[in-house]
Amino acid sequence: MIFILGPTSKLKINDEVIERFRVYRQLESTATEAGGVLMGRFIEDSDDIIIDLITEPTEKDIRKRCFFKKHLETHQDLVDEIWEESDGTFNYLGEWHTHPEKHPSPSFHDRREWKKVLRKTQCESSLLFFFIIGTESIGAWVGNRRNVKINKLEVWNK
Amino acid sequence: MGNLQSYFLSFHDAIKLEIDDNKVLREKREELLDVLKENIDFEEGKYDIFHQGSYTMHTGVKPFEDGDYDIDVGLLFNISTVDYPNPVTTKKLVYNALKDDYENTEMKYPCVTVKFEGEDDEDDRNYHVDFTIYSNENIDGQTYLAKGKLGSGSDNRTWEHSDPKELVRTIKENLTDSEDRKQFRRVIRYLKRWKDLKFKSVVNRPSGIGLTVAGLTHFYPHFSYNAFTKIYDDLDALESFVQNMINSFSCRINDDGEWEDRLEVNLPTPPYNDIYEKMTGSQMKNFKLKLESLRDSLKEARDEADPVKACEILQKVFGQDFPVPTKKESAQQRGPAIMVDNSSA
Structure with a gap:
């Protein structure tokens, strides 16, 4: 799945990641919200970005029907480990969570939290991404850390 | 890309x-x-x-x-x-x-x-x-x-x-700009290796000189400008060359009164004959199918955002000499990230 980032750049989510998202969809009325962080590559000689993997819910996370809070230290440790093992080529790219709706859109709470992420995260990328996994589709948003603006990403059709 | x-x-x-x-x-x-x-x-x-x-x-x-x-x-x-x-x-x-x-x-x-x-x-x-x-x-x-x-x-x-x-001389001096000429030669070489791989042990396979001469009419250099520097795009150049060849197939009646879809590549010098005249109708058909499959793979590689996957597609087309980078090699190195506490609803 590919989203348009700019006239010459794309954001791709590799199939393995889509497969993991599929698992966490809130299909049952009792299913709780899941989430984690997005990680991937800034492609050499281009502005393309590939999401190669995600962190998934851990025991210490708080998961409710309509609420998710990841255990920061656990996920930060995972991100650090992957980043180190990849010699700095697999990087933190943003956050994901699920919604029990067909075509997801961010709640007021989500937007406020995303802005906090944009303002306070320390990393070398000016852009961060936010994914919401609905039961039938995936929504993707890009946030700019410089101006703290958030925009929805369009799916790229060949 | x-x-x-x-x-x-x-x-x-x-x-x-x-x-x-x-x-x-x-x-x-x-x-x-x-x-x-x-x-x-x-x-x-x-x-x-x-x-x-x-x-x-x-x-x-x-x-x-x-x-x-x-x-x-x-x-x-x-x-x-x-x-x-x-x-x-x-x-x-x-x-x-x-x-x-x-x-x-x-x-x-x-x-x-x-x-x-x-x-x-x-x-x-x-x-x-x-x-x-x-x-x-x-x-x-x-x-x-x-x-x-x-x-x-x-x-x-x-x-x-x-x-x-x-x-x-005609082939050596095709195109006036020396960098355009280099792209021409590279693209011809890509196609020749493709031909060697995809027509392995095929009788009357399209000859290298045929592909080279086809390039005199069907190849155009592809590049964009970065200020004053030309940035060459061999994938685009090859794709359009292949598409131009596919577009130039035309139907004609053979000696047995049957329609054949043929690509004519005439020598630019005496005896000016069609270099592919010896290929039969079915060999021509096979040639066109392979060109179409090549074009489709090139498009697929161009549309693929992940260079690791794109190069895997291209390696299937051109063989083991086409490099496939590791994920690490394909990416920029960046510093660590320090995340913040947040929640979602």
């Missing part, structure tokens, strides 16, 4: 073959020419040596798998077709001069071929040198190529109007 260019350039470095870079090829050629000079029974005249073939035109590729290295040498004899009406007589001068020293000397219809077993331990490929023989001192000022085999009757031998030097 400009970022596949570096992988195309590595592929090009892996497949290109320039005779000046290859000592064995050069030595074989010089050795044969020395033997020829020593043994030729041609007191009355002389001949000029002229290097033709893909290495001379900078479109040579390394032979694929068990393929031969081939070297093409033109011999322009200062004789007229009036004094030497039988072309085989002239070919025999060359054949006889070489056959005692080289047991694998054969007179083929368009040339005299000498085959060698590879001697090098690390590269035991075979070599062959094709000598084409021309009559180059005619009243009409033209050059004629000797065609015929030992014992060919007068119906099966001919002096064919030809202009090998002009052909080599």
